[in-house]
Amino acid sequence: MAARFSSTMRTVVVVPAFNEEQAIFRVVSGILRCGHDAVVVDDGSSDATGAEARRGGAVVLRHPINRGYGAALTTGTEWAARCGYDVVVHFDADGQHDPDEISAVAAPIRAGEADVAIGSRFLGAALALPWRRKLLIRLAVLFTRVVSRVRLTDAHNGFRALSAEAARRLDCREDGMGYASELVERVARQGLRLCEVPVTITYSEYSTSKGEGNLAKLRVGARFLWSKLIH
Amino acid sequence: MLARVLTIVVALMLVSSLAVRYRRGRISLRKAMFWAGPWLLVAIVMLSPTLADAVAVRLGLQDANGIDLVVYLGVGVAFFLLYRIFLRLDHLERTLTRLVRHQALSDAAESRQSTTAKTE
Numbered sequence: 001m002a003a004r005f006s007s008t009m010r011t012v013v014v015v016p017a018f019n020e021e022q023a024i025f026r027v028v029s030g031i032l033r034c035g036h037d038a039v040v041v042d043d044g045s046s047d048a049t050g051a052e053a054r055r056g057g058a059v060v061l062r063h064p065i066n067r068g069y070g071a072a073l074t075t076g077t078e079w080a081a082r083c084g085y086d087v088v089v090h091f092d093a094d095g096q097h098d099p100d101e102i103s104a105v106a107a108p109i110r111a112g113e114a115d116v117a118i119g120s121r122f123l124g125a126a127l128a129l130p131w132r133r134k135l136l137i138r139l140a141v142l143f144t145r146v147v148s149r150v151r152l153t154d155a156h157n158g159f160r161a162l163s164a165e166a167a168r169r170l171d172c173r174e175d176g177m178g179y180a181s182e183l184v185e186r187v188a189r190q191g192l193r194l195c196e197v198p199v200t201i202t203y204s205e206y207s208t209s210k211g212e213g214n215l216a217k218l219r220v221g222a223r224f225l226w227s228k229l230i231h
Numbered sequence: 232m233l234a235r236v237l238t239i240v241v242a243l244m245l246v247s248s249l250a251v252r253y254r255r256g257r258i259s260l261r262k263a264m265f266w267a268g269p270w271l272l273v274a275i276v277m278l279s280p281t282l283a284d285a286v287a288v289r290l291g292l293q294d295a296n297g298i299d300l301v302v303y304l305g306v307g308v309a310f311f312l313l314y315r316i317f318l319r320l321d322h323l324e325r326t327l328t329r330l331v332r333h334q335a336l337s338d339a340a341e342s343r344q345s346t347t348a349k350t351e
Contacts, residue, residue: 041335059339060339061335061336061338061339062335062338063331063332063334063335064331064334064335065327065331067327067328067331067332068328071328071331071332074332075331075332075335075336078332078336079336079339082336082340173325175324175325175328227321
């Protein structure tokens with residue numbers, strides 16, 4: 001896939017958000033402070049997530065009802081493609097990710113070295129990562145290795161970058177958290193160039209309370225397998 | 232004997248309830264017949280178990296009796312219907328997401344146009 005010269009490439013950060021009024025303003029401000037465009041997909045929030053994101057300076061797309069993490073990312077990615085962006089970065093809304101690392105995650109795409117770059121907390125740092133979550137992520141890494149046949153050091157890391165062309169070709173359809181697994185599998189199936197980039201994930205009381213429970217993470221794996229079975 | 236009578240009564244009650252729903256226009260004739268079929272079959276098997284035994288033998292289930300055949304068929308049909316329901320549900324979920332996405336992107340395009348018009 002030919003890449004344009006990096007300085008002419010436009011990057012946008014897509015943030016899927018559901019009831020994140022407490023964190024979204026800070027997250028959006030951080031993204032804009034680093035010089036990137038931000039689009040927040042308000043996924044049917046019942047609080048002031050959309051208003052807070054707009055106050056922070058982001059473009060806000062609103063799902064009238066909640067459709068899930070994957071659905072929100074696809075909406076944001078489609079919007080980015082329509083607006084002519086060349087690089088799309090996915091970024092979590094709960095403040096776990098560091099906006100200063102966006103350029104580093106997007107760098108392999110901008111340089112034309114990869115089509116998809118996925119952040120790895122195990123190549124970088126995972127601050128205050130609970131041991132149960134660490135165990136579960138390790139299991140998810142193994143799951144990805146067995147099911148999708150892709151060797152990664154991290155799994156279900158929501159910090160990633162894609163070229164617009166790769167996003168179009170991937171055509172991910174999972175609405176929920178299974179999106180992360182589907183994306184990796186489709187990258188492998190399409191023969192796209194994938195790389196990992198060290199990132200820092202900071203677990204706070206807020207982000208842990210907002211995230212899915214460990215049992216729900218297991219359900220995501222089961223759902224993904226079921227989805228593979230019926231299609 | 233009591234079990235047979237009770238099963239026949241329940242089956243006929245369900246069939247008559249479907250007939251009433253059809254007469255009131257709540258379901259189509261096709262749907263009424265589709266759902267009444269298995270219950271009529273159950274009633275027939277209960278009224279004439281030897282008939283079902285003969286069908287079972289004809290189908291190669293030498294050791295099975297008619298009731299076993301009904302159970303085999305019932306489980307098979309239930310699994311098939313469950314699979315169809317899952318597929319249908321999945322299709323509906325995807326359609327709903329497409330609709331929601333279309334709305335979100337249309338709203339964004341409209342607000343973008345109005346912002347551009349204001350600045351001009």
